[in-house]
Amino acid sequence: MTRVAFIGLGNMGGGMAANQAKAGREVAAFDLSAAAMEKAVAAGCEAAGSVAAAVAGAEVVITMLPAGPHVRSVYAENILPHAPKSALLIDCSTIDVDSARAVAGEAKAAGFRFADAPVSGGTAAAEAGTLAFMAGCDAADYPAVEAALAPMSRVTFRAGDHGAGQAAKICNNMVLGISMIGVCEALALAEKLGLDPVTFHEISSQSSGQCWSLTSYCPWPGPVPAAPSNRDYEGGFATAMMLKDLKLAQEAAARSGAATPLGATAEGLYALFDRLGGGPKDFSAILEMLRGRSVA
Ligand code: NAD
Numbered sequence: 001m002t003r004v005a006f007i008g009l010g011n012m013g014g015g016m017a018a019n020q021a022k023a024g025r026e027v028a029a030f031d032l033s034a035a036a037m038e039k040a041v042a043a044g045c046e047a048a049g050s051v052a053a054a055v056a057g058a059e060v061v062i063t064m065l066p067a068g069p070h071v072r073s074v075y076a077e078n079i080l081p082h083a084p085k086s087a088l089l090i091d092c093s094t095i096d097v098d099s100a101r102a103v104a105g106e107a108k109a110a111g112f113r114f115a116d117a118p119v120s121g122g123t124a125a126a127e128a129g130t131l132a133f134m135a136g137c138d139a140a141d142y143p144a145v146e147a148a149l150a151p152m153s154r155v156t157f158r159a160g161d162h163g164a165g166q167a168a169k170i171c172n173n174m175v176l177g178i179s180m181i182g183v184c185e186a187l188a189l190a191e192k193l194g195l196d197p198v199t200f201h202e203i204s205s206q207s208s209g210q211c212w213s214l215t216s217y218c219p220w221p222g223p224v225p226a227a228p229s230n231r232d233y234e235g236g237f238a239t240a241m242m243l244k245d246l247k248l249a250q251e252a253a254a255r256s257g258a259a260t261p262l263g264a265t266a267e268g269l270y271a272l273f274d275r276l277g278g279g280p281k282d283f284s285a286i287l288e289m290l291r292g293r294s295v296a
Pocket of ligand 1: 008
């Protein structure tokens with residue numbers, strides 16, 4: 001039986017660890033939150049007392065942590081000194097490309113195989129085991145990475161070498177942030193023009209305005225029953241998380257010299273929505289701000 005250490009059992013990691021256990025793997029799980037640990041145990045994982053205890057004896061180590069500083073410190077202080085050198089290390093958090101490359105360098109220098117493998121898909125996909133993974137790793141390590149991620153994935157790509165997974169993730173989410181704002185602006189305009197936004201959705205879904213934000217995640221309640229717009233924008237992908245990803249894209253653009261003016265505007269609009277209280281709401285709730293309505 002494959003022995004997996006799973007570190008970070010939050011909104012995403014909880015469901016992902018549960019799917020590793022469901023696939024028959026022996027999962028040693030650790031999170032700083034006692035409530036998260038209880039849920040993981042109920043889902044078939046074993047509670048570890050620390051990161052060090054979780055990774056001792058692991059064949060695969062998976063991390064799903066909030067941001068770059070968490071990943072850097074957990075790897076440097078707890079994983080690299082305590083995991084067996086044979087363990088395959090996979091970080092699925094969304095973090096900056098530089099942190100991913102730094103951690104990969106430290107892991108490699110210490111004799112480990114490492115992959116950055118962030119995900120696309122929200123908490124529902126994490127629970128269903130239907131996430132899309134984009135991995136940055138050595139080509140020789142990719143088959144093992146793909147096999148390790150299989151119980152949690154609908155599809156897995158090798159984006160390139162270390163850091164390429166994170167690069168793919170922030171570019172994808174920049175598209176998503178920009179397209180969601182475009183869809184919301186169009187729905188708000190349709191409403192002002194006296195055009196039923198649901199009718200507009202139906203027409204544009206079959207026309208050149210078609211995109212994922214409109215047809216799979218419609219911010220207007222009604223047309224897409226599974227979308228967070230139907231449950232007061234609760235759950236889903238929080239505005240604060242989208243803002244984090246758009247900031248990562250802007251920092252990467254500034255460092256690399258890429259021109260991303262629409263990405264910068266999307267970051268500004270999501271920062272404003274966050275300040276207006278939208279942070280915990282699903283990111284499609286920015287529709288309310290663009291309609292001139294209050295968020296809370
Ligand atoms: P979360 O805040 O719900 O979970 C993070 C977990 O990490 C928490 O339970 C926290 O207690 C734990 N943690 C923090 N420091 C730790 C440490 N030192 N040791 C052990 N545990 C520690 O966040 P989430 O929504 O699960 O997101 C995790 C990552 O996935 C983020 O990088 C996020 O950007 C990315 N992501 C989230 C979504 C989403 O829809 N929520 C979608 C795609 C990607």
